[in-house]
Amino acid sequence: MLTPSKLAYVPFVSVHNMMRLIHANGLSSMLIRIADTIEEDFLRWDEFDKTPRVASHSDVGVIELMPTSDGELYGFKYVNGHPKNTAEGLQTVTAFGLLADVQSGYPVLLSEMTMLTALRTAAMSALAAKHLAPKGATTMAMIGNGAQSEFQCRAFQAICGITHVRLYDIDPAATKKCAANLENSGLHVTACATSEDAVAGAQIITTCTADKQNATVLTDNMIGAGVHINAIGGDCPGKTELHSDILYRSDIFVEYPPQTRIEGEIQALDAHHPVIELHDVFAGRHVGRIADKQITLFDSVGFAIEDFSALRCIKDAIQGTPFFEPLDMLADPDDPRDLYGMLNRAK
Amino acid sequence: MLTPSKLAYVPFVSVHNMMRLIHANGLSSMLIRIADTIEEDFLRWDEFDKTPRVASHSDVGVIELMPTSDGELYGFKYVNGHPKNTAEGLQTVTAFGLLADVQSGYPVLLSEMTMLTALRTAAMSALAAKHLAPKGATTMAMIGNGAQSEFQCRAFQAICGITHVRLYDIDPAATKKCAANLENSGLHVTACATSEDAVAGAQIITTCTADKQNATVLTDNMIGAGVHINAIGGDCPGKTELHSDILYRSDIFVEYPPQTRIEGEIQALDAHHPVIELHDVFAGRHVGRIADKQITLFDSVGFAIEDFSALRCIKDAIQGTPFFEPLDMLADPDDPRDLYGMLNRAK
Numbered sequence: 001m002l003t004p005s006k007l008a009y010v011p012f013v014s015v016h017n018m019m020r021l022i023h024a025n026g027l028s029s030m031l032i033r034i035a036d037t038i039e040e041d042f043l044r045w046d047e048f049d050k051t052p053r054v055a056s057h058s059d060v061g062v063i064e065l066m067p068t069s070d071g072e073l074y075g076f077k078y079v080n081g082h083p084k085n086t087a088e089g090l091q092t093v094t095a096f097g098l099l100a101d102v103q104s105g106y107p108v109l110l111s112e113m114t115m116l117t118a119l120r121t122a123a124m125s126a127l128a129a130k131h132l133a134p135k136g137a138t139t140m141a142m143i144g145n146g147a148q149s150e151f152q153c154r155a156f157q158a159i160c161g162i163t164h165v166r167l168y169d170i171d172p173a174a175t176k177k178c179a180a181n182l183e184n185s186g187l188h189v190t191a192c193a194t195s196e197d198a199v200a201g202a203q204i205i206t207t208c209t210a211d212k213q214n215a216t217v218l219t220d221n222m223i224g225a226g227v228h229i230n231a232i233g234g235d236c237p238g239k240t241e242l243h244s245d246i247l248y249r250s251d252i253f254v255e256y257p258p259q260t261r262i263e264g265e266i267q268a269l270d271a272h273h274p275v276i277e278l279h280d281v282f283a284g285r286h287v288g289r290i291a292d293k294q295i296t297l298f299d300s301v302g303f304a305i306e307d308f309s310a311l312r313c314i315k316d317a318i319q320g321t322p323f324f325e326p327l328d329m330l331a332d333p334d335d336p337r338d339l340y341g342m343l344n345r346a347k
Numbered sequence: 348m349l350t351p352s353k354l355a356y357v358p359f360v361s362v363h364n365m366m367r368l369i370h371a372n373g374l375s376s377m378l379i380r381i382a383d384t385i386e387e388d389f390l391r392w393d394e395f396d397k398t399p400r401v402a403s404h405s406d407v408g409v410i411e412l413m414p415t416s417d418g419e420l421y422g423f424k425y426v427n428g429h430p431k432n433t434a435e436g437l438q439t440v441t442a443f444g445l446l447a448d449v450q451s452g453y454p455v456l457l458s459e460m461t462m463l464t465a466l467r468t469a470a471m472s473a474l475a476a477k478h479l480a481p482k483g484a485t486t487m488a489m490i491g492n493g494a495q496s497e498f499q500c501r502a503f504q505a506i507c508g509i510t511h512v513r514l515y516d517i518d519p520a521a522t523k524k525c526a527a528n529l530e531n532s533g534l535h536v537t538a539c540a541t542s543e544d545a546v547a548g549a550q551i552i553t554t555c556t557a558d559k560q561n562a563t564v565l566t567d568n569m570i571g572a573g574v575h576i577n578a579i580g581g582d583c584p585g586k587t588e589l590h591s592d593i594l595y596r597s598d599i600f601v602e603y604p605p606q607t608r609i610e611g612e613i614q615a616l617d618a619h620h621p622v623i624e625l626h627d628v629f630a631g632r633h634v635g636r637i638a639d640k641q642i643t644l645f646d647s648v649g650f651a652i653e654d655f656s657a658l659r660c661i662k663d664a665i666q667g668t669p670f671f672e673p674l675d676m677l678a679d680p681d682d683p684r685d686l687y688g689m690l691n692r693a694k
Contacts, residue, residue: 007437008362014675015355019693027690054401056416058449063421065412069403074410076425078445080452086683090354090451094677098425102405104437105427114678118686147680150687174684181687327674328361330441331461333494336433337521339465340497340528343374346366 009326013111013314017323022115025317028158031151033317035123035130035159037309045279047071048305050256060084068304074100075308077113083210092147092210093117099311109315110327113307118148120310122155124255125230125300129160129204131281131288132253132296133228137203138163143195143217144209144233145169145178150185152206152232153178157187160204164188168198196222207241208232220245225293231265232300242297244268250297253278253288255306264299275299356673360458360661364670369462372664375505378498380664382470382477382506384656392626394418395652397603407431415651421447422655424460430557439494439557440464446658456662457674460654465495467657468649469502471602472577476507476551478628478635479600479643480575484550485510490542490564491556491580492516492525497532499553499579500525504534507551511535515545543569554588555579567592572640578612579647589644591615597644600625600635602653611646622646 013021022030041048049069056063061082068075079095086092095113100106129137140162142149149167156162165187169175172191179189192198199205199222207217210233220243223229229250233241242265252275254260261271278298280286289296318324333342360368369377388395396416403410408429415422426442433439442460447453476484487509489496496514503509512534516522522538529536539545546552546569554564557580567590570576576597580588589612599622601607608618625645627633636643665671680689 015678016675019690022690023694049403051401054398054412054414056396056414056421058418060450061452063447063449063452065401065414065423067401067403067412071405074403076412080447082452085451089683090453091679091683094453096676100410100427102410103407104432105408105410105429106437106441112676112678115686115690146684147686177682177685177688181685181691328363329443329459330438331362331459332438335524336436336438337493338524339462339494341524343366343369343462344528347370
């Protein structure tokens, strides 16, 4: 065979290599690094092309492409959401992503993103809470103890200084799994029998459940003054977690309003209900928490820039490491007009 | 390391393996196979989700995602178009694509598509010509002798029975390259000094030039009665190849009108100018060629379903061959809710 030129190869980070990379750096430090990169990118919000995700819906789930660009790098994520997958032994969400050079259009990174999305979602939540949660918060209620839950707990530990987590899931086996996984994390873990029990004494309440339907994971009477709510699971049309009374009592913070109004908790509200964009808070154009009794709510849906930041972080992190393989994904003939000649010579 | 489960692996067809696959089957037979699959898919047109491509434009080029789905399989292509790349020794177009299972959202094929797009574009052109070109056509003028030209010639040979090609390019070196590449193809090749010379005696005229500007590769007086024009190069806003007088004399056939009106030759015409959809011709709902003197024009821009068909073809063609590698792209923990545990155990 002829050896493809260097440009023909795209660095690829497999799941195996992503896990090695995370362990080589430490999970806490990776979460912090991703949160820092997201904040950095949110601070240059206007430089980004912001396209709503391109979704292909079916009866059982959705497949989405989430593209964005800052004019230098272009990135997109492929992600599916299939709530019924778990019952079949499959992941609800799998994902991969790509970065490309805007100047040439050539891909420069292909990466698994099932693992990476778990990290960036947790990093984004903790980053928002760093700006919104009551100062000195030590305890988080974690409602919904699925695949995302441990990452949330670890990110709030690393980024917000949370020391205690109170777990609840309608399936006690999920709680047991989550508690076992967090055993050596340094977090004090309490398994709770009800969601009411879980929120008791918590300054931060994270909801991350997976049903594709309007659910009421939190009711109004469960929410005391001054808490920060981190609502992860309400993230597609018809899927919400909070009773709307909670929304009316909260200051609502979002990533990108045109997307959140369709996919987030606020789909239950009037289209003009006021929301605050997180990039304005990060940049100091808007104050996050203004009062002790204020209820702040991060209505998280996951935005393309966060994936872009996470991929950018990985692109830098793999430099000089063995945690990627070159993938022969691009035809790059010596003479760019001679694709056919390249094929002929490969005979 | 723990061994990922079978589902965690996505079959990946590299450029090297794509070329091996093409040679193992023969280029002609691959072109025919792709054309047949495109025709098959165009015959079930209504089953497809038809989204216009999602484009990210910059000063120097465009990066596009082209998704579609037939309800069973979901597919998308990543493709860039950077006309200035050639001068820098890079490909104008590079591409890769993916197929996924709609039921689970899990990817089932990742493939290079720089080479594959060259094949599917040529196969689509020849498929259209099979329905539109004058019966018994033997000679094709090939104007623009870049990376796509030899594939066009070979597809028209394999699918339409073309025996003679007449080459012209503003750069004689491109023509020389094209002629040399076609030497053992069985085609009679004539290098021409002007485009007027190239079209002399041709029943089919293919234009495939690359400038991102409105060019006039063909003028009205060059087009005699009864020819079929296969216009490939006019494929994005501001990029056309034909004088509009030719358009007014032709019956115009297109892939998907909403896209062609933005990207094709017909962007020069009124938004209501009549066009005929090729899937209607393939299905017999519309007659293609109705008279000897009729000028037929395929205003090709390239549509997502063609990429879907090409990927579907490759997915079948690699079965039982060594022409793919399993790519560890999906995290697939034993317990789908236990992504964190999978990470922990990989330590």
